[in-house]
Amino acid sequence: MSDELPQCEVSPPTGSSESSPAPSRRGFIATSTVLGGAVVAGGVIGGPSLLGPEEASAADALPSSRVSLTVNGTRRTVTVDNRTSLLDLLREHFGLTGSKKGCNAGACGACTVLVDGRRVNSCLTLAVRLEGVEVTTIEGLADGDQLHPLQQAFIDEDAFQCGYCTPGQILSGVGCIQEGHTGSPEEIREWMSGNICRCGCYVKIVRAVHSTAGRK
């Protein structure tokens, strides 16, 4: 696969870049939605993300920019609508759906990724501003089949229930450990407060971060 992506003028619903031979859940949903839309002849099931040719060309006219960045070690060049967030670039253009969209307002931390090694909210980061940066998402944390120590610690400590906030928690935890704010459970709680867990797994999340920091 080429490093250079075909330019994505609009958000393709099924990650155009990460083409995988195995059927994916997202791919299945998108495909069955298209079929369903055909059956009900233009019903509402088609959804707003599946743009027809006319809509796609209208989107072409919107202010857009070309940007090159490295995601999990792979150099990418795309043209995006200027309004595209890093989170939407990852999820909708690159098919990297590990980073989650919770509040889309910088209040929940589910979208946390590393940009040039620092943890940030990808929902509040405009993709066009990321020329030359390196992004690390949950998909890029493991070394082949070898999980990152914090990923393993989340499993060992049973630090999640529904799992929706987990990728953001783990990336934020990696940042927290690198920053050295892991001296005590209280310090970890304060420096991890940008990541909300509705299931309330905080005790085990703190334990996972603490034990991983202790091993370093």
Added chain:
Amino acid sequence: MHPFTYTRVSDTGEAVNAGHRGGRYIAGGTTLVDLMRETVEHPESLVDISGLPLREVTVTERGGLRIGALVTMAEAAAHPKVRTLYPVISEALELSASAQLRNMATVGGNIMQRTRCTYFRDVTAACNKREPGSGCAALHGFNRSHAILGTSESCVATHPSDAAVAFAALEAQVHLLGPGGGRRIPFADFLLRPGNTPDREQALRRGELITAVEIPALPRPLKSGYLKVRDRQSYEFALTSAAVALHLRGGLIREAKVAVGGVGTVPWKLPAVEQHLLGERPSESLWEAAAAKATAGTRPLEHNRFKVELLRRTVERQLRIVGGTK
């Protein structure tokens, strides 16, 4: 979000020209992108200033500290000079937002951030700040978090920044660069009270860019700190807060700087409290008597009456934390 054009600039002159032509500066973007998504803000053109050389913290010839506008909140808080000389700034920054947001947001952007008033952020509500002349839904609405100082019939929204409270207390100066050159203005003159024009929040001229915030030299040793009281322990805006800096010599308070947050339409300096402290010896009764002067002129609304007493207690407690007793 409304469509916008995007330009990246690499020197300050280029930035100011773009700003003068109507471009909107974006640095960390943590407030602006959020408000653009809510369509509270809809700039036609964004000028990305993150590549400008405004990222240094330097000791000034006058013995103060100059913090470049693009230094992130995280970098400023952790800077050894800031932490040792003005802990009140480090504490105010680290009690703000989250670690992720502090990695993105800048010092210049922090003092430009806009109110968290829910009516301002709700485009269906009346708000003179967002839409001049439309009214103020907060005045007789749910106003528990709103201001009790510096309000007007037009607007009762608080300024949300913690760092700005520390800057106000320390009498910082804001360095600006505009099409006509540079200038420096006192922090107290930079943020504007709402009056009849709550949409005008800063004393900025067209195209002007914040280049730095300068903390003046103060007598040393200077003890300082920031106390923030809120509905949850972390990652929340202040109900009340207090920035206090004290210099003692011969057992007497020779310099006192006090400002409060969460209560004013702008960070609120308390000269009457400062005056009461000067020349006095730290004591429990001094903290109590000085803090009693903190609430002069407060005008509570229907749901925020509690802030008056909370403010008094916040100031008293922070005077004790910084000044100790005996």
